[in-house]
Amino acid sequence: MNFSSKLLENAVNEFSRLPGIGQKSALRLVLHLLNQSEQDVNRFSEAMSQLKTKIKYCSECYNISDDQICEICASHKRDKSIICVVEDTRDVMAIENTNQFQGVYHVIGGLISPMDGVGPADLRIEQLLERLRKGEVEEIILALSATMEGDTTIFYLYKKIKDFNLKISTIARGIAFGGELEYVDEVTLGRSIVTRIPYERNIA
Numbered sequence: 001m002n003f004s005s006k007l008l009e010n011a012v013n014e015f016s017r018l019p020g021i022g023q024k025s026a027l028r029l030v031l032h033l034l035n036q037s038e039q040d041v042n043r044f045s046e047a048m049s050q051l052k053t054k055i056k057y058c059s060e061c062y063n064i065s066d067d068q069i070c071e072i073c074a075s076h077k078r079d080k081s082i083i084c085v086v087e088d089t090r091d092v093m094a095i096e097n098t099n100q101f102q103g104v105y106h107v108i109g110g111l112i113s114p115m116d117g118v119g120p121a122d123l124r125i126e127q128l129l130e131r132l133r134k135g136e137v138e139e140i141i142l143a144l145s146a147t148m149e150g151d152t153t154i155f156y157l158y159k160k161i162k163d164f165n166l167k168i169s170t171i172a173r174g175i176a177f178g179g180e181l182e183y184v185d186e187v188t189l190g191r192s193i194v195t196r197i198p199y200e201r202n203i204a
């Protein structure tokens, strides 16, 4: 692409680094921004830069939060004896949308994937065990994707937590999780959380 302006080229290059955005789409977005008022563009760029500087991770569950402790962990209405383990913040959002879960979460931040060089130490598994050692948790729901990486991670977690004397369950398999979870309809996802399956039965 031949640009008439270096500034235009820089902006297009930044947009085209985003997943799923090619140069043509990037150019369309940049030209759209250029037609906005200065105020609108400032608000846009401020929202982007604050993403990195202001957003925190909850020190309990590691969900994305504006505060040290997220709203879910801080709520007195939530049952702290049930932890739902999920891959990332999209899963928390999808489960919250079902209004079927009153416990709290633990966001591990990925799945074990030797192919991608992601091992257990790269995930927030030790932090989960730390929460369990406090002795207040009675049940763990392993709500990870039904992929090979999800299965590997669930089995690894199971081995780590089985001696804590907890109820361990998974949600119905076949539910697309991880990146795809947000597209699962709320009724199906909500039902699979309510009718969760004890994990031991799965591996028997």
Ligand SMILES: [Zn+2]
Residues within 6 Å of the ligand: 058, 059, 060, 061, 062, 063, 069, 070, 071, 072, 073, 074
């Ligand atoms: Zn939290």
